[in-house]
Amino acid sequence: MTSQDGPLTVGNIEFRSRLIVGTGKYASFEETKKAIEASGADCVTVAVRRVNILDRSKENLLDYIDPKAYKILPNTAGCYTAEEAIRTARLARSAGISDLVKLEVIGDPKTLFPDNEALLEATRVLVKEGFIVFPYTNDDPIMAKKLQDAGAAVVMPLAAPIGSGLGIRNPYNIKIILETASIPIIVDAGVGTASDAALAMELGCDGVLMNTAIAGAKNPIQMAEAMNYAVRAGRLAYLAGRIPKKLYAQASSPVEGMIE
Amino acid sequence: MIQVTINGTRAELQPGTHLSQLLEKLKMPPERVAVEVNLSVIDKQKYSQFPIQEGDQIEIIGFVGGGN
Numbered sequence: 001m002t003s004q005d006g007p008l009t010v011g012n013i014e015f016r017s018r019l020i021v022g023t024g025k026y027a028s029f030e031e032t033k034k035a036i037e038a039s040g041a042d043c044v045t046v047a048v049r050r051v052n053i054l055d056r057s058k059e060n061l062l063d064y065i066d067p068k069a070y071k072i073l074p075n076t077a078g079c080y081t082a083e084e085a086i087r088t089a090r091l092a093r094s095a096g097i098s099d100l101v102k103l104e105v106i107g108d109p110k111t112l113f114p115d116n117e118a119l120l121e122a123t124r125v126l127v128k129e130g131f132i133v134f135p136y137t138n139d140d141p142i143m144a145k146k147l148q149d150a151g152a153a154v155v156m157p158l159a160a161p162i163g164s165g166l167g168i169r170n171p172y173n174i175k176i177i178l179e180t181a182s183i184p185i186i187v188d189a190g191v192g193t194a195s196d197a198a199l200a201m202e203l204g205c206d207g208v209l210m211n212t213a214i215a216g217a218k219n220p221i222q223m224a225e226a227m228n229y230a231v232r233a234g235r236l237a238y239l240a241g242r243i244p245k246k247l248y249a250q251a252s253s254p255v256e257g258m259i260e
Numbered sequence: 261m262i263q264v265t266i267n268g269t270r271a272e273l274q275p276g277t278h279l280s281q282l283l284e285k286l287k288m289p290p291e292r293v294a295v296e297v298n299l300s301v302i303d304k305q306k307y308s309q310f311p312i313q314e315g316d317q318i319e320i321i322g323f324v325g326g327g328n
Contacts, residue, residue, distance in 0.1 A: 022327020032325060047326025050267040050319065051293060053286055061325055062292055077328050087299070091321050094301045095294040104328065112328065136328065162328040189328050211327025 005239055008206050010153050010184055011132055013071065013100075016042045018201065019231040020073065020186065022211025023047075026220065029064040035214055036065065038224035040232075043071040045102050045209065047078070048092045067097045073134065075102035080115070082122040089126055101126060102156070102188075102209075103135045112162040112189075116143050120150055127151030136188050139173040141180045148181050155181055156209060159200065160190025163212040167196035171203055178204045194223075194230035201234025202242070262314040273312055280307040286320070293322050 008015040021041045026032040036044055044065055052058060065072075074092035079085040082105055089101040105122055107115030114137050126133050132153045137143050139157040147155050157177055160166035167190065168174060178185055184206035191197050191210045200208045208231055217223035261272040266282075273282065279302060283290050295302045296319040302310055312318070 023325040024327045026325060029325075045327055046323040048294075048321050049324045049326075051288060051322040053267050053269060053271075053320065060292055061323055072323070074323060075326060075328070077326050087296075090301050091294045091296055091319070092323075093294075094303065095321075095323070096291065096304055097323075209327075215327075 005235060008184060013132070015071070015207070016040075017228075017231070018207040018235055019197070019227055020045060020207060020209040021214060021224070021227075022209070023061060023065065024211050025215035029059055029061060031220060032061070032215075033064040035220045035224040036070070038221050038228065039214065040228040041070075043073055045073040045075045045211070048074050048076070048088050062097075071100065072098045073100045073102050074098060076104045076122075077102075078106070079104060080106050082118040082125070085118070085122045086125050089122075089131060090129075093131065099130065100132045100134065103133050113158075114138060116140070120146055123147055123150045123152050134186070139170050139177065141173060141176040144177045144181045144185070148183050152183065154184040154186050154206070156186045156188035158189040159187045159196065160192075162189040163216075164190055165192030165213060165216075166190055167192050168199050168203075171199065174200070174203050174205065194226040197227050197230040198234035198237070201231055202237050204238050207231075262312070264312060264314070264316045264318055266318045267320055275314075277312050278308055279310040279312060282312060282318075283307065283320070288320065288322075293320050295320050 008018050017040045019041045020043045021039050022045050023032050076085040076088045085105045105115045105118040107113050123133050123135050134154050135147050135152050136156045144155045159168040186207040187200040187205050188209040191213045197208045214220050214224045262275050298317050
C-alpha cells in the first residue's frame with residue numbers, strides 16, 4: 001500500500017488489509033490457509049459451532065489460522081433470533097480469542113437477508129457488554145445510521161444476497177450510506193469477482209468482506225490474490241480521485257503542432 | 261454415574277467430574293473451546309472448579325470455517 005493511505009482503524013484495532021475473508025467452503029484447511037495468505041487479509045471470520053465430541057480426530061481450523069497472526073472475527077451466521085445471536089456471541093467471546101463479533105441475525109433462509117429489527121436489538125445488548133460489533137445489514141442508509149447510533153463499530157451492508165455473486169446491486173445506496181454514517185463501512189456479502197470488490201472500494205467503502213467469491217472460484221488461491229489486488233486498486237483509485245464522466249471525447253494529445 | 265447431555269448427546273459421567281476433566285477426557289484443548297452449562301457461559305478460569313451435576317445440559321463449541 002502506498003504511503004498516502006493509512007490502515008483501516010476500528011476502535012483501537014488496526015487492519016493492515018482492507019479485505020476481510022471468510023474461512024468456509026474450502027476443500028481443505030490447507031487450501032483455506034493458502035487462500036488467506038494470498039488474499040493478504042489479516043482478519044478472518046469464523047463460524048461458531050458445536051464441536052464433534054464423538055470424533056476428535058478431526059483437525060482444528062485454528063491449527064491452520066494462528067489467532068496470534070490473524071484477527072479472528074467470530075460470526076453469528078445461522079442465527080435467526082436476537083437471543084440466538086447474543087448467545088452465540090457470548091460463547092464465542094468466552095473462548096478468549098476475540099472481542100469482535102460479526103453479528104448476523106438472518107430473517108429468511110432463501111434470501112439470507114437480515115432481520116434488521118432483531119439485529120438492532122442484539123447490537124444494543126452486545127455493545128453494552130463491551131463487544132466490538134460488526135453488524136451485517138441491508139444496503140439501507142437509515143438502518144446504517146441506527147446501527148451506528150446503537151454503538152456498532154462498523155456497518156456491513158450487503159452488496160447482494162450472501163453467496164450470490166451478483167456484485168453491488170445498489171451502488172447508489174452504498175454511496176448514501178457512506179455519506180450518512182461516520183463509522184467505517186465494510187461491504188459484506190454478494191461480491192462475485194475482482195471488479196465487484198474494486199467497485200466497492202472506488203465508491204469509498206472502508207473495506208470488503210467475502211467468502212464464497214474466493215472459496216467458490218475454480219482456483220480459490222488465484223482468486224484470493226485477485227481480490228487482494230482489487231481491494232488495493234479500488235482503494236487507491238478512490239483516494240486518487242477519478243475523472244468525471246463526460247458524454248463526448250476529450251483528446252489527450254495536443255491539437256497544436258499537428259502536421260499540415 | 262450421572263446423566264448429562266453434551267452437545268445434544270446423552271452421556272454418563274463419574275459423579276464429581278469437573279469441566280476441565282471432561283474436556284481432558286474428550287481431548288479438547290480448553291483454549292480452543294467455549295463451554296456453556298444450562299445456558300450460562302462458564303469462565304475458562306473456572307473449568308477446574310466447576311463440578312458437573314446430574315442433568316446438566318453442556319454445550320462445547322469451537323470455531324469452524326464459515327463466512328456468512
